[in-house]
Amino acid sequence: MRHTQGYPFPGLSTSRGTKPRRRIAAAASALLPLTLAGCGGRQSVLNPHSHPAGDITNLFWVMMAVAFGGLALITGLLVLAWFRRGRRGFGADADDPHPGERQGWWVVVGMGVVFPLMVVTALFIVGNGVIIGVTQAPAASSTAMTVDAIGHQWYWEFRYPGTKAVTADELHIPVRTRVNLVATTADVIHSFWVPELNRKIDTIPGRRNRILLYANRPGVYRGQCAEYCGLQHTHMGMLVFVQTRAAFHAWLRGQAAPAAAPTTALERRGEQVFLSGPCSSCHTIRGTSARGFVGPDLTHLASRTTLGGLTIPNRRNYLARWIVDSQHLKPGNQMPNLELGRAQLRALVAYLESLK
């Protein structure tokens, strides 16, 4: 069973667990769209899954109610003026150049100065006195672990300090754990943003900005670069997989390990293609001689569900197409279209697919 909600392409399962778990995960993911239905998709400010995002959303609903009240008041005044057209002042002399001036002053001072001062003061205290404490950069000591998010043109690199794990576009964190996310950039300014978990934080050259990442329950949350960063800013999405602690640690152990050696003859040929061709000059596969750092680390490519900043699903035919024609799928991205023979491509895809 599959659902498509939140993915940029149809028919992709969100669960790529280990085999025995797969069925359960698939069943769970089939239920997920039901719970999310009507909540506005999976990158929605209005569908929070953590206390910081939840506080912001609640604040928004209150502000929206007040704002509609204000808009209704002004609209009401304009409509009142339409009904009163042809009448001047409030029972005042029609020839007075300033009919109703005194009442006007009362309204202007009362509604134009005193009332808005009260409203903005209340909003200021709630927003910048109370809620900001939840959303601002967390004290490092209050967090259980750190993840480095590094923005590149145009993908996200995620590192787990203390381990060798490096991944791209797909970030895993344990559920109900305070994660200290450090956002930096390898080139231009990007912005790390997973709206259902917290507000955004820009990646500024020369700075280490931090934000709290926390999720109330397991699930997959979509995020996207929010600061214009060039030609393919559009395709710089990310997924946050929130897992139980046990599942997360199992995943992290797997990611920290070097790449699996190829087992079949086809995969071995594919590894040869990778290491002898242009691939290894830009990509790293830990455990091999490939040490490039222009593109994402591909050590565990097959454990990812998506490719190219959520541009396409990570499936055999898409992967093959990406290798030879990424410039069509994501015009202007840093990877050139590779000219490979049919057999070479088949072997290369088989090898990459084996990198679980």
Added chain:
Amino acid sequence: MWQSRPGVLGWLMTTDHKRIGLLYFWTTLVLFAAGGAEALIMRTQLMQPNQHVVGPSVYDQLFTMHGITMIFFFIIPMTTGAFGNYLLPLMIGARDMAFPRLNALSYWIFLGSGIFIYTSLFIGMAPNAGWFDYVPLANAKFDPGHAIDFYCLGIIFNGISSTLTAANFIVTILKMRAPGMSFNRMPLFCFAFLAASWGLLFALPSLTADTIFLFLDRNVGTHFFDVARGGSAMLWQHLFWIFGHPEVYILIVPAFGIATEIIPAFTQRRVVAFPLVAVAELLVVFIGFGVWAHHMFATGMPTITVIFFAAATAIVVIPSTIQVFAWCMTFITGNARFKTPLLFIAGFIFMFVAGGLTGIMFLAVPFDQQVTDTYFVIAHFHYIIFGAAVFPIFGGMYFWFPKVTGKLYFELPGQISFWLIFIGTNLLFFPMHIVGLEGMPRRNYTYPAGLGWGPANLAETIGSYITTVGIVVLMANLVVSYFRGLPAGPDPWHGATLEWTIPSPPPEYNFAVIPKVSSAYANWDYADREEDRRKLAAGVMVLEQGHEQPVSSPVDGWWAEIVEMPHDSPWPILLGLALAVVFVLLLLHLWMGFCFAVAGILLVLLGWHGEEPQESEA
């Protein structure tokens, strides 16, 4: 009295503020059409998920040029250049701006900078890093080629024009008011333009410095923004927004000024709480200089800094609420006639309040950090910029059309155009709030299906088409009215200010007799107007010895002296041309040629300061 030189040469050499205003008007309309076309292409692209009307490279140029065009080449030149130039001297009872040749120079520089920056689009090298042009994306490393050089030089070039205009307005408002028009008797329109001009004068240097730094970084090898060599990427953002936020008020305050002239005319009532509104117009620009960093809340500034700017953002709300309630109370206590101009002002109040209320939300820093750089922000500032700046411009076009052309526009098509534009813009911009809350970021050339963003985007695109139809109806109405409209007479609306005391269209010298002023609503002071007529008949206060103009004291508006003003002059257009050559040479890195061109400018300036034969004292 004098007359303008006939023919094309007369227009090229004119220093008449009305002719310059009209030149600005037509030029900015062309640029408005260009910026609108860019927006329509973007909306067509985003109508549905995964569409590819244009590729990412073209799309990036489109949204960058749309922003640059609408801000620097439409709203500022339309409000200050066209409305301000044409109307401000008329409202203060002057015969021209304080510096007529400088005024002409402003226009020719503006025209040159518009052609300069649009050349980039036609050769496929338009700026593509956003109108905000953040580094390092705009550095030579990430954006080689000439696109960003066009941006830097175009902005500096255009900034010269705005600076000259602003200085000219300030001196004109302070020194050229008709005797008797003390500061407190100035129409609110003039307060608004005074505020906007001070704003421009103080905000632009920051942007000019910023773009000069960037140009040097890209072309000379300096390191202002190069983090690896000790520069700072944040420096660009701070300097940009120190200009960029006052800029927002510079855009809308002149529109407030237009509103405060239309409202009295169509309610036949002086604006409620006049002194408060006048102070609010000045205050909003002043406080607007202290809020710039609220554009940068997501950059990871220290919490204490963020809270300071949030507090400033809270305070800047107050001058705006004062004005909104003053306008509403004037509507209510006056006798409102909902003709087309007043409909646009009512629509403007609605849009401004809607956009202002979402603006207040941004003072809650966590919420700002959540929705900044999404379509929620686009919705917010388009309600402000389209709703609060462009609506009054449209209203003002209808309102002063009879004064400028001497013809009445057609009322029914006028009202139809209002409702089309009002419904269209709301359908265009309101769903952007929703799609922004659903997580759609800005500056994406396409978006995936399955995130629920499709329906809102479709509605927005339909709204953009309706808005376009409305604007076409508006323009067609004005064009047809120009040829077929009924004669308007000097004062079709029973307007409040001095421009309605003179014939439509106004003669070259504006006022045959220097008018007497004893309130901010001079045309309603019937005794004063009667006295003007008596003086004209008796030949008192006529000043007919050439191109003469009285100058008064800045605060009391007291009679000071009579000055001789310059007439037609070839130097402004020549200087504008020389400056254009300088900027083209800079773009092409022709440094020797650049030195020669600067020498040429010095020669033109010599001519400028020489004696000129004064024309036709008919």
